[in-house]
Amino acid sequence: MDDVRKKEILDKLAEAVVEYDEDLAKEWSQIALDEGLDAFEAIMNGLAAGMETVGDLYDKQEYFVPEMLMCADALYAGLDILRPHIKKEDQKKMGQVVIGTVQGDVHDIGKNIIKLMFDVGGFEVHDLGRDVPLEKFVEEQMKTDSEIVAMSAMMTTTMTGMKKVIEMIKEKNPNVAIMLGGAPVTQDVADLFGADGYAESAGNAVQEAIKMISQLRKLQEQG
């Protein structure tokens, strides 16, 4: 495939995400495969690159959460087609993550967007859903030996539950990385609770996710 055609396909994949066009994402993902474009490259430099543009549009307050959710749907539509075709050598073992919203919280938009980041990044994701009892995070981490536990709480009233989970997990395995997210979570709270990272809101979760995707893309470019 020549560079011009390759660029065209990648641009179309990015455009499908930015324009939240699921059909276009499916169509050009299939074209990418049919014409022999590497699936991993199509994901990272097509779909994920589109999500970076979405982040810029959110920064400029041209896009808000409804648009972001639709962009994420378009990304998943392409990802579902491309992911089974990633070459073995590109299937770098990124690790495993346990993710969920804590008990008392039924809001899972931020969690789902962070999940997308891990999916794009090639992680194996164990999604516990929402309103998850605290001990379930600990059990699932131990069962899967996941390197990351990501918890989200949108309500202040459920936030302190996170602290207990962190204590329980760190006590058993201090090397597990803990990510917190949700509207009431600030860096101060994350520090106070002993967490390793945080995202402030659904919007910020997207920003954080996009930053991580960008990092992954840079790593990939560096070989």
Place this chain on the structure above:
Amino acid sequence: MSEMKPKERVVKLFKKEPIDVMPVFSGQGMVLIQAIQEMGIRFPQVHASAEYLAGSAIKTAEMFGFDALIIPYDMCTIPEAMGRGISLYEKSEEILYPTVPYKWDSLDDVKIPDDILERGRMPLVDEAIKIAKAYGDGKYAIGGWLLGPFTMAGQVYELDLLLKGLKKDKDRIEAFLSDMTDLVIKVAQHYEELGVDYISIREMGSGSDLISPRMWKTLIQPNLTKIFDSLKGPTVNHICGSTDLIVEMMNECGADAISVDHKNTIAETRRKIGNDVLLFGYFNPYDTLVTGDVADVEPEIKKNIDDGVDAVWPGCDLWPDVKRENVEVYVRTIREYGKKPSPAVGRLQ
């Protein structure tokens, strides 16, 4: 100058008549753990008993010197009456507010029962309002609150579908929001009939963190305006999160007061809306009263007043597990520093 009674202070504030001092109240839950413990009950028990609901509000107000009793506490009473269930977390050791376990994932399934006021805990809330109203010969102002139609919709219908539907399925979502608006009006009018002294409509899921100001104008503003037009008042239009871009539109909705949280640039808001509009806000109750140092409470409350609010309102429910000494400083600072007139409300000479 004689000291006003709590209810009188709040009622006159809404009329923008001179008062002795700024009242300590809000439009969100104000039940605190110290009161619940003194009653010898656990937090989950509060939500299922009219006596506990009213009793814990009264006990909290008496302990800390608040001017109003806020009922209900949780946002699930109406979704529960719509058949969406209730999780009370009775076995949890944490303090957890009830949540709605079952959301609809298709608009085709949405049904609003005609007898909603008789379902679930709705009669219990009515009873709690009556108990609170009768206490101390009507000593306290009674504040009722409801979710706004958009936030209510997100409680009973999957939120991601609702948000995407705003773009992809606009006509049906508009019809759904219109039904939610009529529901909010029906319940709010019922609370007015029961004699609450003010009603706060909390459209907290509609800030600019989530949806665009343009969407707010077309899908949120008309419904809020219809609600405030349908109520006798006083009413408060409360939105938390990012509100700088929509605060002027909030003010156009016709409520007697607007309320915002710490994400709002309040001094700028006061400049935008002028000095004649009742403006409430804006401290972060979790940071200020739960995790914060007691020494930081007084400067925070004073800053709220200096920035031009007519009543210092927390940006959200007071989280029950507060530090007692922080709440005491919060109340004392309002009582002392709130003796001076606020932009829209004078003081008795």
